[in-house]
Amino acid sequence: MKRETPIMDHPFYQPAGNEIEVFEQAWRNRLPLLIKGPTGCGKTRFVAHMAARLGLPLHTVACHDDLTAADLVGRHLIGDGKTVWCDGPLTRAVREGGICYLDEVVEARKDTTVVLHPLADDRRILPIDRTGELLQAPPSFMLVVSYNPGYQNLLKGMKPSTRQRFVSLRFDFPTPVQEEAILIGETACTPDLARRLVGIAGALRALKDRDLEEAASTRLLIYAALLIKGGMDPVAACRTAIVESLTDDIDTVEALMEVVAATFGR
Ligand SMILES: Nc1ncnc2c1ncn2[C@@H]1O[C@H](COP(=O)(O)OP(=O)(O)OP(=O)(O)O)[C@@H](O)[C@H]1O
Numbered sequence: 209m210k211r212e213t214p215i216m217d218h219p220f221y222q223p224a225g226n227e228i229e230v231f232e233q234a235w236r237n238r239l240p241l242l243i244k245g246p247t248g249c250g251k252t253r254f255v256a257h258m259a260a261r262l263g264l265p266l267h268t269v270a271c272h273d274d275l276t277a278a279d280l281v282g283r284h285l286i287g288d289g290k291t292v293w294c295d296g297p298l299t300r301a302v303r304e305g306g307i308c309y310l311d312e313v314v315e316a317r318k319d320t321t322v323v324l325h326p327l328a329d330d331r332r333i334l335p336i337d338r339t340g341e342l343l344q345a346p347p348s349f350m351l352v353v354s355y356n357p358g359y360q361n362l363l364k365g366m367k368p369s370t371r372q373r374f375v376s377l378r379f380d381f382p383t384p385v386q387e388e389a390i391l392i393g394e395t396a397c398t399p400d401l402a403r404r405l406v407g408i409a410g411a412l413r414a415l416k417d418r419d420l421e422e423a424a425s426t427r428l429l430i431y432a433a434l435l436i437k438g439g440m441d442p443v444a445a446c447r448t449a450i451v452e453s454l455t456d457d458i459d460t461v462e463a464l465m466e467v468v469a470a471t472f473g474r
């Protein structure tokens with residue numbers, strides 16, 4: 209559920225627009241940031257890049273429907289007959305003045321809003337009921353949340369009182385030129401292979417009549433590029449890395465494979 213990402217050399221990130229400036233401005237002005245966008249479009253990578261760029265520790269929490277406020281804030285643990293308080297990732301980020309990144313925040317239990325609201329507005333405080341502490345977030349602390357506004361999240365949504373505490377960034381699929389640069393940066397594939405895969409992605413994303421839950425992500429193109437670079441036949445690589453990950457419906461698979469065949473032949 210929780211992991212700590214060590215500060216590393218800036219992980220590669222290909223900007224799409226003004227998102228680096230927005231992040232830096234938000235951080236400087238002590239504003240929390242919400243990032244929304246489809247799967248595999250670079251949200252997590254962007255946050256890791258920005259944490260490294262700003263030299264801040266990053267605490268990432270993958271939210272799920274059982275995640276409670278205590279999972280974020282911390283809890284008393286019992287061992288050797290003693291009770292010891294253990295900070296959660298949100299509390300650690302506040303104490304350290306780092307970034308707390310809540311991935312898929314709409315999944316978390318509703319009780320998490322109680323701790324997020326006072327931290328995400330101008331008060332910037334984290335009350336820890338169980339220890340009686342009231343932490344004031346240092347200037348360098350930043351709260352970042354992300355979610356995928358795909359149809360499965362429409363019902364859950366986010367309360368206006370939560371949304372309106374954040375500066376918001378919309379991520380989408382990169383332009384072809386940017387996506388080729390991402391593929392080359394991530395896999396060191398040839399420009400020709402990058403161009404072909406990005407072309408396939410464009411054609412697949414344009415297939416409106418196919419009932420795909422979500423369009424082909426940059427992540428899947430990277431998988432295909434890696435398999436092809438490893439020596440796999442391009443058609444087979446696209447089937448396994450892209451098409452089969454998009455749908456279970458066999459007719460749809462065959463229709464999507466037509467697009468692949470148009471680029472790589474049979
Ligand atoms: N702009 C980008 N610059 C560099 N790499 C990128 C970029 N966009 C996507 N990628 C690559 O695509 C992969 C998927 O990106 P990432 O994990 O950040 O997606 P995400 O938006 O967090 O998806 P999810 O909603 O599924 O968590 C990354 O591992 C990275 O290789």
Ligand SMILES: [Mg+2]
Pocket residue numbers: 251252253311
């Ligand atoms: Mg992610």
